[in-house]
Amino acid sequence: MPIDNSIVHQIHKKPDGQPASLTLRDAELAASEALEQLLAGLIEAYNSKPNKAWGYFHEESGAYPFSGWLQQLLDQELDFVGFSAKATEQLKTLMESSNLALGGHVLFIRYRQGMTAFLVIALLHHTEGVTVTDDLDVAAARHLDLSSLNMAARINLTEWKQNASAKNYISFIRGRSGKRVSDYFRDFIGCVEGSNPEEETNTLLQAFSDYVGEAELEPDALKQKTKALSGYVSSQARQGEQVALEELSGLIDEEQPRAFYDYIRHKDYGLAPEIPPDKRAVSNFMRFYGKADGLSISFEAHLLGERVEYDESEDALLIKHPPKGLIQQLRNKKR
Template sequence: MSLDIDKIILHSLRSGSDGQPQADTRSQTLTPDEAVQGLMAELHRIYNGKGGKGFGYFADGEESADAAEGDDAPKPASPLFRIALEQLLAGQSDFVPFSVSMTQQLVKTLVDHALDEQGVLLFAKYNYVGVDYLLVALLEGKESVTVSEALELSHIQYLDIGKLNLVARIDLTEWKTQPESRRYITFSKGRVGRKLGDFFLDLLGAREGMDAKLQNKGLLQAVEDYCATQQLEPQERNDYKKQVFKYCTEQASAGEEIEIRELSAELPGDNDLDFYSFIGKEYELEDRFPADRSTLRGLTKFVGSGGGLTLSFEQKLLGSRVFYDPQTDTLTIRGVPPNLKDQLTRSS
């Protein structure tokens, strides 16, 4: 197996009598047996394919640009996690006390952010295909029913590792070899608000670096501008965008990132101005970044919603089945989808 576990330990988070999160800690690491190896392999796979991640870097002591605006401005990032991690990697502390100390710090940060999280807290230092990682993940416990050999029902507890709502990972190799990078820390941001993202930035003493969604939007704009510069016909433009979309979604499905140079090599272009050369530094795109599927839909579809109306259709249909009149701000659709037509007919 290409995933090698160095150290792994489990602790527990529960709600105390006062309603605040409390920790129960373990005094020994786990033996990396078949069950533990299988768990880590699945966690690694799920996390690699997880969308909506934030990217950051250690920035202890660094003031936010808004720090002078008032008492509510972000405070300087704490160095506690970074210092403890450096001591661990330098052999100045052991994995168990490191994980216990960081669990206590995590509980304190949960209280500070008014988050009520419970479950099994996992710390793991592992290597995957030559890259060292530190993973911190809170795994939710679930209850289910199983059938015994005697065909009797009983309740069992299991870990719901598919959710991974509260998880962060540090690419130790990138941190060591590229300390100027602003993306060696990744963390779950959550779908509503910034609570989870702010929690991890506070816990790790980090600042948010690369914005993956913004990178994807920049890519879409660059593709649009390149097609205009090359004066592509509508069909050529659609084909070009479909190729970009195909590459990006295949990368996402494989758990890989979008590589701009690799993408450019797969796209048609004249010798004087290929896509990579066109982008240059003007679009401020990273050489690689994760695909954001919701943003990438804009390569092949027009999508919009507002005022109780949601519309989505293939861009190639504009001018053939879908017509927009900017003067009257109206959209005309020829050939209404049968299922929609049936609903409209029954409602009229």
């Protein structure tokens, strides 16, 4: 992933209601192996976050100036240092309105992945650890804690400039369980939440279920198509990429690559050509799981009707060819 520009600034703020202060860097970071490793680690940590939202820019205004500065950067009316400094000052101002906000190092990286340009912004914190030195001593070591990343956004610059009607070119980490502590970061970017990844993915999965149901496929064909869908959507989620319905359609049926895509269009499921994936929704779709009163049952969805049958009248499950290890335990218990 070639890096075009990068810089770090620092916001000093504790969650105690006191005013914040800034330390601004006056030059871009030099290219280095450490910087490349940081970007790789940051993207990996960001993509692993399940609680992301997707959206697009508010219309530029005094309340949402970020997109205007970004446009000036792309038009070369503002250099990267100036752009990042203005943005960090805006972030500091919004932080001061949140008593729970905690300062940190604000990292800006503009990079390319293939033909696509991205800007990633992250608020980073340090954690204390230990290391063994070259002299074989144990010493304290301070390092960036990417595992607890919870304030970050990524903007697909190429999509923003090439598709004026796009609704999913910004993604950002959203607070869990209704927490509002991260709202100031969303407002800093000036993002309007668009698609809901869980809802969009569930709609896609429902469309797939309808599609294969109407096709009355043989079990092996159904299993193959389900595996193709699951593998592609899960892979896109891991990479932080959107699901392209036309590409997915080709993977589901190589002989009729547009069949599923045309089915979605004609049935009007309300899905855009590209949607943000939700890994958890796909996982739930691929497995049945239940736990109660000391009994836990989990099995892959394609086994229903083959090795697992449900008798609704008796409210009972029949499991054929259960795992050998389980059978051996049951036999040992009888002895």
